[in-house]
Amino acid sequence: IYGNFGLQFSGFGVKTRIFTFRVKPPPGLRLEVIQDPGYTTFRAMTGNLFNVQPKLRVLSDSGPVNGLIVTYEVVPEAGASFEKLTRVNMYSMYPFLYSLPSGITGNDGFGNSLGPAEDGLLYWSVMGVPDGAGCTRFRFLAEGVTSVAVPSAAPICLERPFNYVIVTQPPLSWPLNLELQEFNGMITVELRPRFGVELPQITQYTGGLIARLLISSEGGTDVESEISMELSPRLLGDAVCLFDNFVEPLQRCTNLEMVQVSPFPVIRFSFLRVNWVRRISNPAKIKLRVTDLSGSDGWSLGWPLPAGFQNMTPQEQFSQCTGIAAYSRELIEETMTPEISAETAASQYAILLPPPDSVLVGQMFLMRVQVLTASGGPVRDARVRVGIKALKAMAPGSTNPNLLQTLAAQGNSLGTVADQNVELDPLTTVRVSDASGIIGFPLTVTRASSGTYQLQFQPDVPDAKIVLQTSAFKVLNTISVSGSASFSHLEIAEFGKPVPVGKAPEFCIESASGESLQKMQSEG
Numbered sequence: 001i002y003g004n005f006g007l008q009f010s011g012f013g014v015k016t017r018i019f020t021f022r023v024k025p026p027p028g029l030r031l032e033v034i035q036d037p038g039y040t041t042f043r044a045m046t047g048n049l050f051n052v053q054p055k056l057r058v059l060s061d062s063g064p065v066n067g068l069i070v071t072y073e074v075v076p077e078a079g080a081s082f083e084k085l086t087r088v089n090m091y092s093m094y095p096f097l098y099s100l101p102s103g104i105t106g107n108d109g110f111g112n113s114l115g116p117a118e119d120g121l122l123y124w125s126v127m128g129v130p131d132g133a134g135c136t137r138f139r140f141l142a143e144g145v146t147s148v149a150v151p152s153a154a155p156i157c158l159e160r161p162f163n164y165v166i167v168t169q170p171p172l173s174w175p176l177n178l179e180l181q182e183f184n185g186m187i188t189v190e191l192r193p194r195f196g197v198e199l200p201q202i203t204q205y206t207g208g209l210i211a212r213l214l215i216s217s218e219g220g221t222d223v224e225s226e227i228s229m230e231l232s233p234r235l236l237g238d239a240v241c242l243f244d245n246f247v248e249p250l251q252r253c254t255n256l257e258m259v260q261v262s263p264f265p266v267i268r269f270s271f272l273r274v275n276w277v278r279r280i281s282n283p284a285k286i287k288l289r290v291t292d293l294s295g296s297d298g299w300s301l302g303w304p305l306p307a308g309f310q311n312m313t314p315q316e317q318f319s320q321c322t323g324i325a326a327y328s329r330e331l332i333e334e335t336m337t338p339e340i341s342a343e344t345a346a347s348q349y350a351i352l353l354p355p356p357d358s359v360l361v362g363q364m365f366l367m368r369v370q371v372l373t374a375s376g377g378p379v380r381d382a383r384v385r386v387g388i389k390a391l392k393a394m395a396p397g398s399t400n401p402n403l404l405q406t407l408a409a410q411g412n413s414l415g416t417v418a419d420q421n422v423e424l425d426p427l428t429t430v431r432v433s434d435a436s437g438i439i440g441f442p443l444t445v446t447r448a449s450s451g452t453y454q455l456q457f458q459p460d461v462p463d464a465k466i467v468l469q470t471s472a473f474k475v476l477n478t479i480s481v482s483g484s485a486s487f488s489h490l491e492i493a494e495f496g497k498p499v500p501v502g503k504a505p506e507f508c509i510e511s512a513s514g515e516s517l518q519k520m521q522s523e524g
Contacts, residue, residue, distance in 0.1 A: 002143035028061030031070065031140050031147040037127055038156065045159045046292075047200025047208075049096075049109050049128040056122040056140060056147065058102040064120025066103030072127070072138050075149045080134020081225070083294035085210070085242075093244060094208060096128045099140075109201075130202055131210050133160040133296035160297075161200040162191040164211070164290045165334045167268075174276050175343040175377015177435065179238070181272040183375040187213070187337065189290050190259070191267040199265055207246035209256060209267075210293040213239040213274055216336055219281030229295050235280070238273040240293065276342060284342035289335045297332075343373035346382050346459065349468040352438065355455060358474035361448055367441040369457060369468065371433045378437030383460035385430045386441055387414035388422050391452045391472055412466050414458055423447040430460050450477045 002025040009016045035055035042051045058065040071089075074082045085092055092098075100106055102122040105114050109126040129136075135157040137149040168188030170180060180186060189211065193199055202208040214232045215223055223231060232239060241253035248255055252273045260266035276286070291297075306320050353368035367386075371379040425444040433439045443455075453475050457468040492499050 025143050025145070026060035026062060026065060028059075029065065029142070029145050030059050031142065031145055032057045032059060033140065033147050033150050036151040037124070037138060038151065042201075043159075043195060043198060044157060045161045045195070045200060046129045046132050047161050047202040049126055049201055053108060053114070053124045053127055054138075054140070054150070055115075055124070056099070056102075058120045058122050058142075064103070064118075066101070066119055068102045068122070068142055070099040070102075070122055070140050070142050071097050072140050074129065074132075075137040075139050077135040077137075077155050080132070080136055081294040081296040082129065082132035082134065082136060083229075085130070085293065093242070094130050094202070094206075095126050096130055099124045099127075128202070129158055130208065131292050132294035133158055133292075159194065160292060161194060161198075161203075162292075163194050163331060163334070165190045165192065166290060166337060168270065169337055170288075170340065171375070172338060173341045173343045173375065175373040175375045176276050176279065176380070178375070178377040179273045179275045183377065187271040187274070187288070187290070189269060189271070191269075193264060197264045203256075203267070207243060207256060209243040211241050211243075211253070211269070211290060212293055212295070213271060213288045213290055214295050215286050216289040217287035217339065218285070219283075220285055220339075225295055225297070235276065235278055235286070237275045237277045239271070241269070241271065243269075276340075279342050279344075284344070285339050286342075287339050288337045289332075291335065343375055343377055344379065345373060346371045346379045347374040348372040348376070349384075349457060351468065351470060354470055355443075355473045358476060359445060361445050361475060361477045361479075364442055364444045367443060367455065367470075369439045369441065371437045371439065378433070378435065380433060380435050380437065382433040382437070382439075383430060384433070384439055384457055385414060385460040385464075386424065386443065387418065387429070387456050387458075388424050388445065388448070389417045389454050389456055390419060390422050390448070391454055413464065414456060414466065417456065417466075421447065421449070422453070445475055448475045448477060451475060 002023050004020065004022050006018045006020045008018045033054060033056050035052070037050040037054040038052040039048070040051055042048045056070060058068045058070070074080075076082050085094070100114075100123045103117060103119055105117040105121075105123055106125055107113055114123040114125060135155040137151060137155050139149045140147040166187060167190050168186060170187050171183065171185045174180075174185075175183060191209075191211075212232075213236060214228045215235060216228060217223060218231065218235075238250075238252045241248050242250070243253075243256055246256040248269070252271070254270045254272065257268045258265060259268045271290075309317060309320065312320065348371075350370045350372065351367070352370050353366060355367055356365055359365050369384060371382040371384065373379055423446050425446050428442050428444070431439045431441055445453075451474075452472050454472055455470040456466045458464040458466045
């Protein structure tokens, strides 16, 4: 292996600096393919090993090179779909990607000897393509060197091994940023072999499989495959499931379950954690389809002609072709969900942080409210207004008829219960929810007499009604009238004219911090 490396030594909790070095390839390093990969006995489909494994010679200007591990890359033909499992070079959880070190021999994936060891001779023991469909050639590469693409005569054409059928559809409306399982949804899929009863070797022997969900329609418009491959990772989260030993270790999906063996095997699993993370149209609507990692359609090589097709009449040929087209359409529809709408409307409001049991006039306190959709998903950018209401007992016989008419006309809204003698700081009474649907209200009661109050919330839109209210809490006003300068009643000769007051009232003001009004005023 050639490239840049680093070493660091440590002991007793102390580490040295990192020493970097480079291992350079020998001059004239080159790869020569002496046996092309191919299929002769195994079916040419993804997930099957090549029963003819490639052989290469690793040479340099000074002779054969031992100990070099080589990888490969696909060189696809037009219309083929082969997606890399990871963007990291020479990394895969499956062994298909790596050769044996040059100069070393061993057995193939089925225990057969690969041949004698020779200097510079490189064997591949388990080369195969785990995912995708279409025709391709292969190029072998190591540090800074590549081989020619092989086979040189004709590409190797691989078919997708499974048909996918969705047997449990998801809900028709999804809250954004919420995993499917969090609102009791799932997408259950069955995999059925396309070629009789034959499972691909990667699934049969190692329990390996890769499946994903792609967006097939967005905003009511069908999306082509290339655009879907780019769009889906931007709009969907946790939409790829990778199985090893029949287990999905990230728990994005349930584990693989063999639900039928005869007359043909059927494998089942469910997508659980997929979530719709963002929308780009309004109203937001999508359709999904289940496929392999590469998004292949499963019939990239076309359908074989029926037996005796050339000898049929034009009417019989047309009937055969329309039947195949109808069957293809049926297979496509089985892989797709109905149209799903995004839940973006606020439907539920919940108090996450209630007000304190008691607050002082002029003292700030914090409240948190969460805005949710009907399925419990967070609502982003929802504007909510808060108001305060004094809890007072009112005798029915003393209620003003005009007040009753006003209440009936306006309904249960903040405008109805507003009281000019009770006020919150207007700078913080309207707030907007974040991506989690949470709104923080830093509130201050600026005017109120001591008593029992309640906070009420409503959407900040026209004709909104109160949707949430807190439990009762105390408000304390530390401004009081001194009893030494009080008087019981005052007589006046005529309304609307100023009269002298015999005793001027005295006020005692106590701030929450104990500071004087003069000091608070000087500090702003």
